[in-house]
Amino acid sequence: MTRHKRILIYGYGNPGRQDDGLGAAFIEKLEAWLKIHPVAGVNLDCNYQLNIEDAELIAHKDLVIFVDASQEDIKHFSFTQVDPSDARVEFTMHAVSPAFVVDLCKKMYHRAPETYLLHIKGHEWDFVEKLSDKAQHNLELAFSFFIKRLAEMISIEDAVSQRTDH
Amino acid sequence: MSKKITIEPVTRVEGHGKVTIHMDHQGNIQQTRLHIVEFRGFERFVQGRPYWEAPVLVQRLCGICPVSHHLAAAKALDVIVGAGTGEGLTPTGEKMRRLMHYGQFFQSHALHFFHLSAPDFLFGFDGDPAIRNIIGIALTKPELAVQGVMMRKFGQEIIRATAGKKIHGTGAIPGGINKNLSIEERDEFLKGADPLNADKMVSWAQDALEFFKHYYHANKEMVDGFAHFPSNHLSLVRKDGAMDLYHGVLRAVDTNGNKILNDIDYQEYTNYIEEEVRSWSYMKFPYLKEFGKDNGWYRVGPLARLNTVDFIPTPLAQMEFEKYKALTHGKPNNFCLHTHYARLIETLHAAEMIRELLNDPDLLGNDLVTKGTKQKEGVGLIEAPRGTLFHHYRINDNDQIEMANLIVSTTHNNEPMNRSVNFVAKSVMTGKEVITEGMMNSVEVAIRAYDPCLSCATHALGKMPLEVSLYDSNNNLIDRKRS
Numbered sequence: 001m002t003r004h005k006r007i008l009i010y011g012y013g014n015p016g017r018q019d020d021g022l023g024a025a026f027i028e029k030l031e032a033w034l035k036i037h038p039v040a041g042v043n044l045d046c047n048y049q050l051n052i053e054d055a056e057l058i059a060h061k062d063l064v065i066f067v068d069a070s071q072e073d074i075k076h077f078s079f080t081q082v083d084p085s086d087a088r089v090e091f092t093m094h095a096v097s098p099a100f101v102v103d104l105c106k107k108m109y110h111r112a113p114e115t116y117l118l119h120i121k122g123h124e125w126d127f128v129e130k131l132s133d134k135a136q137h138n139l140e141l142a143f144s145f146f147i148k149r150l151a152e153m154i155s156i157e158d159a160v161s162q163r164t165d166h
Numbered sequence: 167m168s169k170k171i172t173i174e175p176v177t178r179v180e181g182h183g184k185v186t187i188h189m190d191h192q193g194n195i196q197q198t199r200l201h202i203v204e205f206r207g208f209e210r211f212v213q214g215r216p217y218w219e220a221p222v223l224v225q226r227l228c229g230i231c232p233v234s235h236h237l238a239a240a241k242a243l244d245v246i247v248g249a250g251t252g253e254g255l256t257p258t259g260e261k262m263r264r265l266m267h268y269g270q271f272f273q274s275h276a277l278h279f280f281h282l283s284a285p286d287f288l289f290g291f292d293g294d295p296a297i298r299n300i301i302g303i304a305l306t307k308p309e310l311a312v313q314g315v316m317m318r319k320f321g322q323e324i325i326r327a328t329a330g331k332k333i334h335g336t337g338a339i340p341g342g343i344n345k346n347l348s349i350e351e352r353d354e355f356l357k358g359a360d361p362l363n364a365d366k367m368v369s370w371a372q373d374a375l376e377f378f379k380h381y382y383h384a385n386k387e388m389v390d391g392f393a394h395f396p397s398n399h400l401s402l403v404r405k406d407g408a409m410d411l412y413h414g415v416l417r418a419v420d421t422n423g424n425k426i427l428n429d430i431d432y433q434e435y436t437n438y439i440e441e442e443v444r445s446w447s448y449m450k451f452p453y454l455k456e457f458g459k460d461n462g463w464y465r466v467g468p469l470a471r472l473n474t475v476d477f478i479p480t481p482l483a484q485m486e487f488e489k490y491k492a493l494t495h496g497k498p499n500n501f502c503l504h505t506h507y508a509r510l511i512e513t514l515h516a517a518e519m520i521r522e523l524l525n526d527p528d529l530l531g532n533d534l535v536t537k538g539t540k541q542k543e544g545v546g547l548i549e550a551p552r553g554t555l556f557h558h559y560r561i562n563d564n565d566q567i568e569m570a571n572l573i574v575s576t577t578h579n580n581e582p583m584n585r586s587v588n589f590v591a592k593s594v595m596t597g598k599e600v601i602t603e604g605m606m607n608s609v610e611v612a613i614r615a616y617d618p619c620l621s622c623a624t625h626a627l628g629k630m631p632l633e634v635s636l637y638d639s640n641n642n643l644i645d646r647k648r649s
């Protein structure tokens with residue numbers, strides 16, 4: 001019997017703060033897509049931010065993709081492999097980065113899944129429950145990219161590890 | 167040469183904060199200030215919105231403690247829909263909210279202890295910042311790191327079961343709750359596979375407390391000597407004086423334990439509490455009107471709560487409370503670092519409360535909402551993990567919110583945090599030419615004891631490094647270090 005990869009796609013951010021909700025919007029869109037195109041072994045999750053208990057959550061997965069809004073200098077989105085050695089003390093005490101989660105997982109459970117961060121460029125961060133037009137456009141581009149990449153990642157064991165900017 | 171030192175922002179504190187320390191020509195500390203950039207636009211944002219949206223809208227404020235805002239808003243709206251002030255809900259409505267609240271307390275306190283304070287104790291205030299966090303704990307005491315992670319997870323699962331979902335929970339609604347607990351959910355929390363069950367959480371909360379007590383007894387002089395100063399203390403207490411983190415009357419005691427706010431109805435808080443604005447900080451400084459700005463400031467949070475309450479109504483936490491009170495001969499405890507001790511006693515209390523509530527059949531009931539005669543105005547108070555949280559709303563004839571006032575725990579603690587910074591700066595920086603990592607972290611340890619949350623809920627990966635700037639007497643920058 002074939003064992004499917006255990007895949008977690010995890011969006012985070014606050015949908016009540018406009019483009020900070022890109023992670024949650026991505027998961028919502030993917031959930032609808034998966035209803036039509038089911039993929040075995042895929043689980044979706046969402047939260048305001050990552051935290052230490054997520055180390056336990058990802059410990060049971062083979063492949064994890066975090067999806068987050070970005071304020072970095074990227075055009076539309078970036079897709080990067082998460083390197084646990086990038087883990088550092090966050091300025092914030094109540095949330096941690098993807099690298100921190102992976103590093104903690106590795107230290108606690110002596111294993112860590114192959115992990116990527118899909119960073120989607122956000123532009124506005126007000127008390128609004130709706131993405132800005134620019135962020136919505138970036139979401140569409142990132143989603144199209146991701147669907148193609150997901151197929152590759154499921155079928156190809158050694159996924160591309162270089163950063164891909166768009 | 168006089169100097170101005172800026173620590174900006176404070177690491178591991180949510181939101182933006184910076185510390186400036188002014189020295190005179192002899193290197194003595196002249197003045198310290200904790201500047202906090204707090205976002206104040208939210209109260210205007212909710213104006214004009216239908217009142218019933220508030221418990222969900224307020225979760226936009228903060229991705230760290232959305233449950234506390236959710237419940238405080240719901241409590242204020244209970245008054246507006248005529249469901250009373252805490253006692254008016256159905257047993258299922260009230261107990262489901264309490265379970266949600268204690269779940270929030272448990273996970274929040276666990277995060278603070280295992281990720282923030284325990285690393286300071288394990289590795290020292292001048293320890294390598296790269297491992298002075300839960301990753302360092304995972305390397306040196308893996309069993310402790312697992313406890314921290316699983317305690318957080320348990321609390322988060324309680325919240326999910328009671329609030330309905332992780333993001334923008336809808337569990338609490340004006341006048342009650344929109345779901346009960348299923349038998350399956352209850353049994354999972356009570357009898358779930360090890361370690362995710364209530365008995366294990368009580369046991370681990372005891373272990374965490376023992377860990378701190380062991381540290382304390384080995385380092386008593388340092389812990390007691392760190393940023394201690396007299397203050398007033400304020401919190402909700404149950405009408406019989408018991409600790410009640412969900413509902414009660416408002417009590418304040420002075421540094422000798424005398425009641426200076428004697429169990430008042432919090433609907434009338436504006437008669438007793440005022441907020442001062444200072445030009446150098448966006449965050450206000452609340453104080454008790456009767457005693458004025460200089461003498462009326464107070465602390466909130468775990469240390470304050472253990473000073474105001476007469477007893478804790480769960481047996482294991484009460485035993486620990488008695489030992490804790492004996493340290494100060496029953497008088498209020500003003501030792502800043504004892505806040506961690508108090509927080510762990512509250513963690514144990516929260517675990518016991520969760521277990522007690524899960525065994526209560528009322529959680530499975532179907533009578534979820536109370537209705538009454540609508541009012542125009544309501545105040546909701548709750549003890550959030552960081553301290554007393556005030557939500558105050560007034561509505562118009564169209565059911566729209568026309569006034570909102572929120573006083574968050576971190577605002578109440580503004581003056582005490584400033585005093586703690588001042589105390590520590592004088593202790594470790596006087597006469598020093600070089601600011602070491604250990605000195606900087608000592609200042610942060612003082613702030614972190616209050617577990618301030620200055621979140622604006624958005625986040626910016628890769629930004630906000632720690633920055634220290636040194637200025638001469640003419641405000642010229644002479645040195646700057648970035649982490």
